[in-house]
Amino acid sequence: MLALSIQNLQKKYQGGFQALSGVTFDVQEGDFFGLLGPNGAGKTTTIGIITSLVTKTGGKVRVFGIDIDDDFPAAKRLIGVVPQEANFSIFEKVQDIVTQQAGYYGIPRREALVRSEKYLKKLGLWEKRHVPAQQLSGGMKRRLMIARGLVHEPKLLILDEPTAGVDVEMRRGMWDFLVELNRQGRTIILTTHYLEEAEQLCNQIAIITRGEIVENTSKRELLRKLNKETFFFDTKNPVSAVMPLENTEFSFMDDGTLVVTKNKSQSMNRILAHLDQQGIVVDSMRNKANRLEELFMEMVE
Amino acid sequence: MMRSNWISFTSIARKEMIRIFRIWLQTLVPPVITISLYFIIFGSFIGSQLGDIDGYDYMAFIAPGLIMMSIITNSYANTVSSFFSTKFQRNIEELLVSPTPNWVMVLGYISGGMTRGLCVGMLVSLVSLLFIRLPLFNVPFTILFALLTSFVFSLAGLINGIFAKKFDDISVIPTFVITPLTYLGGVFYSISLLPDFWRTLSKANPVVYMIGGFRYGFLGITDINVWAGLGMLLLFSVVLFLITLYLLKKGTGVRC
Numbered sequence: 001m002l003a004l005s006i007q008n009l010q011k012k013y014q015g016g017f018q019a020l021s022g023v024t025f026d027v028q029e030g031d032f033f034g035l036l037g038p039n040g041a042g043k044t045t046t047i048g049i050i051t052s053l054v055t056k057t058g059g060k061v062r063v064f065g066i067d068i069d070d071d072f073p074a075a076k077r078l079i080g081v082v083p084q085e086a087n088f089s090i091f092e093k094v095q096d097i098v099t100q101q102a103g104y105y106g107i108p109r110r111e112a113l114v115r116s117e118k119y120l121k122k123l124g125l126w127e128k129r130h131v132p133a134q135q136l137s138g139g140m141k142r143r144l145m146i147a148r149g150l151v152h153e154p155k156l157l158i159l160d161e162p163t164a165g166v167d168v169e170m171r172r173g174m175w176d177f178l179v180e181l182n183r184q185g186r187t188i189i190l191t192t193h194y195l196e197e198a199e200q201l202c203n204q205i206a207i208i209t210r211g212e213i214v215e216n217t218s219k220r221e222l223l224r225k226l227n228k229e230t231f232f233f234d235t236k237n238p239v240s241a242v243m244p245l246e247n248t249e250f251s252f253m254d255d256g257t258l259v260v261t262k263n264k265s266q267s268m269n270r271i272l273a274h275l276d277q278q279g280i281v282v283d284s285m286r287n288k289a290n291r292l293e294e295l296f297m298e299m300v301e
Numbered sequence: 302m303m304r305s306n307w308i309s310f311t312s313i314a315r316k317e318m319i320r321i322f323r324i325w326l327q328t329l330v331p332p333v334i335t336i337s338l339y340f341i342i343f344g345s346f347i348g349s350q351l352g353d354i355d356g357y358d359y360m361a362f363i364a365p366g367l368i369m370m371s372i373i374t375n376s377y378a379n380t381v382s383s384f385f386s387t388k389f390q391r392n393i394e395e396l397l398v399s400p401t402p403n404w405v406m407v408l409g410y411i412s413g414g415m416t417r418g419l420c421v422g423m424l425v426s427l428v429s430l431l432f433i434r435l436p437l438f439n440v441p442f443t444i445l446f447a448l449l450t451s452f453v454f455s456l457a458g459l460i461n462g463i464f465a466k467k468f469d470d471i472s473v474i475p476t477f478v479i480t481p482l483t484y485l486g487g488v489f490y491s492i493s494l495l496p497d498f499w500r501t502l503s504k505a506n507p508v509v510y511m512i513g514g515f516r517y518g519f520l521g522i523t524d525i526n527v528w529a530g531l532g533m534l535l536l537f538s539v540v541l542f543l544i545t546l547y548l549l550k551k552g553t554g555v556r557c
Contacts, residue, residue: 013557051398054557073400081398087391096319097395103312104399106305148395 003029003064003156003187004050010058011045011211019045021211022059027189027204029064029155032182034202034219035191036296042211043191044084047160051081064155077105080154084161086141088148090134094125097133098148105152112151119147123177139170146177157181158189163197175201195296199223207296230288233258236281245274258282309401313409314416320383321417328379328417329424332371336425339367340432343489354491355522361436364429365516366488369450371425373483373508374475376418376451377458380410381471384462393555403549407459407542414455415448422447435519442527443518449534450511454479456541463545463554482508487516493524507533 004027011020020042027033037043048054050061052072061068063075088097095116102112120126123143128136136144142162149157159178163171178201182188192198198205199219206216215222238255247266251259258280260271275282321328340360348359355362387393396406429435437443457474465471486508492500503509510530517523549555 048557052556053394053397055552073402076398076400079398083394085391087394089387089390089392091323092316092319096316100312100316101395101399103315104309104396104401106308106400108308109311 001029001064002062003027003031004189005062006046006050006059007061008059009046009049009056009061011042011049011054012057019211020049020056020059023208023211023213025206025213025216027156027187029187030182030185031187031204032178032202033187033189034198034205035189035208036193036195036198036205037191037208038193041208043208044160045211046208047081047158047189047191050158051079052076077152078155080149080152080157082142082145082149082157082159082162084164086133086145088133088141088144091132093130093132094136094144095120095129097144098151101148102151107152115151115153116147119150123147139166142166143174146174150181154186156187156189160191161193162190163192163194171197227264228261229264230259230261232286232288233260233275233282234284234286236283239280242275242280243278245271248274305400306402306405309399309405310409310412313396313401313406314412317379317383317410317413318416321379321413321420328375329421332375332421333424333428336367336371337428339363340429344432354494355520357520357522358433360433361520362491362516363489364433364435365519366486366512368422368425368429369447369512369515370483370488372418372422372447372451373454373511374479375421376414376454377461377475377479379417380414380455380458381462381465381475383413384410384459385465385468385471388462388465388555397555403546406549407456407545410459411452411455414458415451418451418455419447422451436521437519438521439518441518443515445531446511446515446518446534449531449538450515453534453537453541456538456545459545460541460548463548465554482506487512487524491524507537510534 006026007024009020009023010018012018023042023046035043035046045054049056050063050068052068061075063078066075066078068075092100095113098116098120099109099112102115103109107115116129117126120129123146125136125140125143125147128140133141133144146159146162149159162178163174166174175197178188178190188201190198190201203219204217205219205222207214232253235256235258239252239258240255242250242258244250245266247263248271249261251261253259258275262268262271272282340363344360344363348363351359353359384393426435461471461474485503486506487503492503492509492513495503504525510525510527510533513523513525514527514530514534517527
């Protein structure tokens with residue numbers, strides 16, 4: 001079943017800015033779907049329309065088969081949203097924020113208290129439950145918004161740049177939590193401009209730029225399209241020049257690090273042999289952290 | 302569905318109550334002090350120099366007006382400031398993404414406005430008892446006028462909050478519209494004492510009917526037709542409620 005179906009979605013803001021020009025994509029139930037794009041590409045507008053914060057000017061949105069034009073409240077019950085920036089009252093206490101949100105979804109208070117405890121504990125915020133939200137750190141505020149987005153146990157969770165500005169350790173923890181949620185059967189849509197994040201988490205990826213989807217496929221397929229790949233070679237001795245080689249570009253990060261960008265057709269054996277001929281000894285080699293970045297740059301430029 | 306809406310309503314109402322009592326030094330105390338000063342200065346110091354109005358001494362005459370004034374200003378102030386700060390901090394989005402219908406959202410905020418308006422009204426009534434023995438001529442009228450006036454001004458404050466884009470916008474209407482209408486609405490005088498022109502003009506001021514009807518409930522005297530006042534309040538309640546629903550449906554001030 002389709003968790004989300006978006007067809008020809010349009011948004012023109014009052015000032016005349018066309019934020020979305022016919023966005024179309026589907027998300028299968030159970031997917032971990034990444035919506036990637038540079039800043040201002042239309043990611044947040046798309047999410048805003050799905051969650052009713054932005055009014056569309058054209059197109060169709062269906063959530064688990066429910067057309068938002070026919071029964072938006074029913075569709076909303078199936079969606080949980082974690083926005084990019086904190087949007088809770090900073091004066092309210094952590095648990096109150098979560099239980100109130102449950103109340104807005106019609107969950108009785110007794111049940112809301114049980115669920116808020118469950119999610120605040122899972123996200124490591126239970127000790128802070130009586131603290132006004134303004135006293136939380138940036139990472140805690142984000143986790144609070146995840147707890148709030150989950151309290152009505154939505155089938156589809158949408159996260160808008162959930163790890164922007166979060167430190168590496170916390171980001172890893174958040175990734176593990178999201179993977180676990182997805183394994184339990186929850187469909188997840190994630191917008192991010194950290195391509196490493198999308199590569200780690202998502203099985204389906206769509207790329208949006210200037211209000212249009214320019215790619216929408218599985219991560220595996222997307223990576224298969226990758227024509228170029230970059231590696232860092234740590235060399236035994238300083239290297240200042242390398243003889244040219246077909247289908248390969250060499251550059252230098254520093255004296256002991258050679259940056260090698262190879263076309264798909266070029267073999268790694270050939271490159272290593274080429275360096276060996278010149279007396280360059282490669283101690284170790286690593287892949288550039290996110291391969292998607294190269295593809296992404298190609299598509300959005 | 303009704304149960305779900307009821308839970309949504311109580312959640313909003315609970316949040317509003319917590320807010321009112323969390324910041325009680327801003328919400329409950331200042332109006333009580335201000336109105337007490339009115340009692341002391343106008344009622345006691347100046348009022349003692351004046352004769353009776355319709356058989357009541359001046360202090361008793363102004364008491365219902367002062368109570369109503371506090372209900373009006375506090376009902377309005379609560380919804381306008383609460384809704385605007387909800388917009389300002391963007392936590393209105395918590396409600397907008399939920400299935401809560403607009404009418405439930407409106408009633409939730411109104412419950413906050415009415416709670417504060419009526420709480421302050423009660424406190425001011427208690428303060429007035431320090432100065433006078435306030436009779437209660439017609440209890441149903443008194444309660445009905447207090448409830449409906451609070452409802453109408455809570456709605457008006459909510460509409461102001463919907464349109465407001467900056468903090469200045471939430472003080473313009475109270476300063477330039479509500480305060481003059483209230484002060485010229487017969488709190489301190491009977492409009493029957495005014496020259497013809499001003500009396501006729503005053504009858505176009507809706508606050509005159511609210512204060513007049515409320516005073517009738519306490520003292521049994523009035524300078525307006527209380528049934529017309531009641532009808533007008535009912536009409537305002539319905540019209541403002543529908544306007545608020547229309548604005549929220551359109552997304553004015555809350556959705557882009």
